[in-house]
Amino acid sequence: MDRDDATPPRRSARVLRFPQSKVAPPRAPGGRAELGITPLARQLGLADNQLNGHWCSRCEGLWYGHSLEAQCPRCGNRHG
Structure with a gap:
């Protein structure tokens, strides 16, 4: 049986974490500065x-x- 070209490929059911604005960043133990x-x-x-x-x-x-x-006003970092 041939697959229809309009059918999207199957994707894994794995959930990817996405940082949200109301969630403390994982590397900042006390939240954010x-x-x-x-x-x-x-x-x-x-x-x-x-x-x-x-x-x-x-x-x-x-x-x-x-x-x-x-550019960060405190340290001058330009790479996020």
Whole structure:
């Protein structure tokens, strides 16, 4: 019996963990650190609802800034 090309391939029933914003990161034992708002976001006068949260793996915390910013305001890490 030939398989129909429109039939998707079978996938495993394995559940993959996905980090959620309301779950403490696994590597940060006390939760997460608040690293503050970037100088650019302050200079632009962005409101809280215009800020995006970014994760810094080096500081193990969240910093807030413009969506296109990539550098942690505390340590300068640019690799998440």
